Amino acid sequence: MRTPAPLPPGAPGRFLVSEALANGVSAKRLRAADLATPHRGVRIATEPPAFFTGRDQDRRQAVAAAGWKYAPRLKDWQFFSHETALALLGAPLPEPPHEVGLHVSAHRPRREPRIAGVGGHRLQTRDPAWFVTRTGFRVEDAARAWRQAGTLWGLDDLIAAADFLVLPRTRLATIDELETEVELMGDTGDGRLTRALREVRVGAESAGETRSRLLVTRSGLPEPVLQYELFDAHGLFVARLDAAYPEYRLAFEYDGRHHADPQQFAKDADRWEAIRKTGWRLVRILSHHVRGGSPAAVSMVREALRECGWHG
Template sequence: MRERAEEYAPRLKPWQFFSHETALALIGAPLPSWPYAPRLHVSTHRPRREPRIEGVIGHRLQVRQTAVLEVGGLPVESPDRAWRQTGVSWALDDLIAAADFLSSGLLPLAAQDELLAEVEAMGDFRRGILRRALAESRAGPRSARETSLRLSLTRAGLPEPEINWTLRDSAGIPVAELDLAYPKWKVAPEYDGRVHELDRTQFARDADRWDLIRALGWDHVRILNHHMRPNAAVAVRKVRDALIQAGWRPGA
């Protein structure tokens, strides 16, 4: 998407900018997975004209106080506005993953209250899909896969896990930051991405980390890609079994 945007950038008029899913892609937010094919979106504010070029989706937006950013030398819509714009077409879980990304980190690109304020100011879409997304969004997940795992667990009736929970030893020294954690039952589900399989150095560090987690009495439940396909039933079963083994009871 960045290559496509940079290729098109010389044709931008001074008042035009990248918006919608193009803007989210340029700031690093997760996009819907294959087979979804993201498009190049270019917008302007009325009364200026949007581009009408094959391969580009043009938008003429309502006049508002300027919030266009510069990302890598490219003019980009503000994160909160771009996120709302994708509510026209994105699925619920894709909106949740993007909201998680935008609201995470020490300096969030768009806090959840900012996303909600944008929805309240400009309106929702498709039977309130943006408000529904914000209701299930949580700050902290580092990837869309982590968001997907969290949603699969809670929707299956499992307890809501802590996100990015710091595990400490008996002396209070941090040992590991757990992507998802159930401190009460000492169960740590964790999505293991493909990069760990391909990066030997990272894999070695992770293996040592897993040993430290288990040494403190935790059940570290590794969830791999195939556990989430074609649905998350296997991943949910693995985590449910670990919780039950640790003393959790459904409905308790």
């Protein structure tokens, strides 16, 4: 088998056929077996880089890889939007089997893409607000992308995504900005975004934390204080608690991790003991506690509250 002719020096891992031809690459070379064709007019010479690590890595990477392969086709006025933008920004994804699609938008009078496998959207005449992420993707403004996903995602998925966007460490949006976007551009037909905004809170650092909080508060239990800092009797910092009831010296936390690291487990065990020594009680909610028709998380928190003096 003959070795394919080299591409021009400095050729990127993905490129447009038209640009390659303009730089002297032959049409025959562009049909070689070592080049993939993810979309008409695009060639891929290498595998996409790893964009995400950690929780939900495979699903996020799939979205990022699809965007990376399509990116050479983006016109100057086009950008990734809707749920694609949320995924590329790192927001929690809906539970499987929902698969995040590839969405590309443009503002009128410009045209959206019309190509198989891509959801093209022609948005209202409006000043663009897209920006480039640290990983190099041109994405829609976070608040706008969240509103656009309103017809694609369920209520709790939208709340979890909004909780992520308004986290101080992400600084992608504020609750006021989300509310303003919905007021300006409209809600879904069922008012889903407005309903979601009523339950968005600053402080939930994972989808698991959001979902466990929603289960607890929707069952009629008190609203917890998020990210409560606990100090001992000497004023020394002990722990930051995901969701706390200071009046009852009770907290609950969602722990969806699988501890394969003995050192991490030992560190967590020391933390739990330090919390106990302050006189606080900690309810640990695991992933199976939030599943099913009658999730155990609700009864766990309710019983703990009553034992700590709550009479609601």
